[in-house]
Amino acid sequence: MYSPELIKGTLQTIVLSLLSENERMYGYEITQHVKDRTQGEIQLTEGALYPTLHKLEADGLLTTEKVSIGKRVRxxxxxxxxxxxxxxDKVNEFRRFSETMNDLLNSFTPNPELSWLS
Amino acid sequence: MYSPELIKGTLQTIVLSLLSENERMYGYEITQHVKDRTQGEIQLTEGALYPTLHKLEADGLLTTEKVSIGKRVRxxxxxxxxxxxxxxDKVNEFRRFSETMNDLLNSFTPNPELSWLS
DNA sequence: AAATATGCATAATATTCTTAAGTATAAGAT
DNA sequence: ATCTTATACTTAAGAATATTATGCATATTT
Known part of the structure; x- marks a missing residue:
């Protein structure tokens, strides 16, 4: 797993991009999808996902439909x-950002013993 | 500029990696360095940077020395x-994370007109 | 029968950032 | 000379977003 700060700010991007590939998805499905596709390296928590979905809906970026599966409502x-x-926009922005960051970190080569360490 | 959420969680990584290339740096220098190297796409704000530097110092990852430049103290x-x-660790983690994310977003192709849009 | 998986929701808390204000010196422009 | 911009650090208030924990309920597997 990645340290949580890193994932912060990418949740909307992840959700929107998945819904761009799949006509419709429900919350739990999204968490499993992400977990599977990232070999468990990114695991969305419900406490983060559901509020985000509600916000995206409130912002007019998503619509919802409830479907009964047996006695449960999905x-x-x-x-x-x-x-x-x-x-x-979000996916393009992330790709640009990730390039910019990698450029910035590019001159970095892991070095266990820098001469000037205190 | 990138939307601020994206940059969240990468500040420590940026600071630590720059200090790995340069023996010593001061706050303002870091902001300028990042701005220059990213063509202004990432601009660290003081309100974010200085508290982060203080935290990294408190965590024992950085040490400080004050140097007088005329009447000012750097x-x-x-x-x-x-x-x-x-x-x-942080740089390696970001690189892995950015690969994971790009894989996850990989099947995404910008499409202005999806058939199922509501 | 019990444990795990499916499924949604929300409150309390923590983290991290933005925005803003405060303080001060140095350099460049008018 | 004076005004503006750049240099330089600090901290407080507020916003945004996530973690952690809890609650509820049904379905499936062991």
Whole structure:
């Protein structure tokens, strides 16, 4: 697992991009999808995911539909047009950001013994 | 500029990696260095940077020395041994994370018109 | 029958950042 | 000379976002 600070700020990007590939998904499905696709390296917690989904819905980027599965109710999320635009923007931004960061860290070579260490 | 959430959690990584390349640096120098090297795409704010430097020092990852420049006092930061280890760890972690994320977003192709949009 | 998996929600807390204000010296422009 | 911008550090208030924990309930596996 990655230290949690790193994942911060990428949750919306992850959710929107997954919903761009899949017509509709529900919360639990999203957590499993991410876990599987990252070999367990990114595990979304419910306490972070659900509030985020609610916020994206409130912002008009997602719509919901409830579907009964037996006695349980599943809540599916689907992108709006605006949500799709945001998905494009967010994913592109992350890719640019990750390049910028890697450039910035590029001159860095792990060195266990720097001469000037105190 | 990137949306601030994205940069969250990378500040320590940035600071530690820069101090791994440069024997010692002071706060303002770090902000300028990052700004220059990222073409202004990442601009550290003082309100974020200085508390972080103080925390890293409190955690024993950095040491400080004050140097008088005329009437002003400049505070230089330098890695400790532990700080250097953390620098290695943090940079490696970010690189892995950025790969994981890019894999996760990989199947994503920007598409302005998904058939199922609501 | 018990344990695990599925499924959603929210409150309390912690972390980390933004924004803003305060303080002060140095350098460049008008 | 004076004003503006750059240099340089600090801290407080507030916002945003996540962690941790709790609660509730059904379904499946052992």
């Amino acid at each position: 809540k599916y999320y689907r992108l709006t047009e605006n949500g799709n635009k945001q998905a494009n | 505070k230089y930061y330098r890695l400790t041994e532990n700080g250097n280890k953390q620098a290695n």
